[in-house]
Amino acid sequence: MTETRWLDTEEQETWRAFLWTSRLLNEALDRQLQRDSGMPHAYYMILAMLSESPGRSLTMTDLAAIVHSSPSRLSHAVNRLEEAGWVCRTKHPRDRRTTIATLTDQGFEVLAAAAPGHVAEVRRNLFEPLSRKQMLEFRETLRTLLVSLDPALEAPCARDAG
Amino acid sequence: MTETRWLDTEEQETWRAFLWTSRLLNEALDRQLQRDSGMPHAYYMILAMLSESPGRSLTMTDLAAIVHSSPSRLSHAVNRLEEAGWVCRTKHPRDRRTTIATLTDQGFEVLAAAAPGHVAEVRRNLFEPLSRKQMLEFRETLRTLLVSLDPALEAPCARDAG
DNA sequence: CAGTTATGGTTGAACTCTCAAATATCAACC
């Protein structure tokens, strides 16, 4: 046990600002999506990531990695999305362990209907307050943090960054 | 209904980086505190904010504002903290509607025991990856977002900023 | 001062998330 190095004032302020900002932003997005589309933000992201994938399909494991969710959380979420008829599960033909989640046509329509309101909310809360320069700096800082939080990201990001 | 203005690539990347970063950081903190001190991060914050207040006490409404929590969430949380013996509730003598939450001695000890590990985790995940300059930029950006998310903050911040 | 409105706080039900344990399939090995 070495002596604790406490946060100085600026660190404290930065940390709390990050905390409250991420909380308020997430809550704002959750509220908007829940109100307008009846789903939490995490579920929207699942639909969105599926819609961007070839065949609108992904392995549960791949999907979990993309949305940064635990396998368990994703499984529960896909249960709900499947009940709603927005996603369906299939078994992989070669490897019967893996299941494939596919966005249904109905799911795609729901996503398409939800997207404009969601994007507007993101724009209003995240991009309108910031200058372009500030946004780009912000992105770099977040990327730095992200790589440190999840080192597995570094390789893939370098690979497919456009 | 006006035409939706979608996010361009840089905005998309910024938004997702923010999303994953805040998710991973919050999860890392939650895991560390749950493992080492048996409480989620939101509860730690409640204890921490009480400990910084005069008399280690705050009105439920004030406490809710400080930790950016809904009244309902705070009430449920204080129920748990009270069961654990870390916080106790009192009635306000003048206004019998308001209840006052006070950090107990035991609660203070638990907080003191949890703090070093928590601070170390924050430092490791947030400050070690960033330069000082980057941190200060980050703080300004977050403050901008915060004021936009919760305009009520602007006045108080200006008032008691040291 | 009675009636209305606003404020402070709590509760219960529904839902999501977490963690640990369980299931099923594939891969390797001797």
Add this chain to the structure above:
DNA sequence: GGTTGATATTTGAGAGTTCAACCATAACTG
């Protein structure tokens, strides 16, 4: 080719959060 270990996913129970509804008290108004 039957164990052993790794991989892919699911399940169930417990805990936290949300939302709407509710109770109590204070403040205002005619």
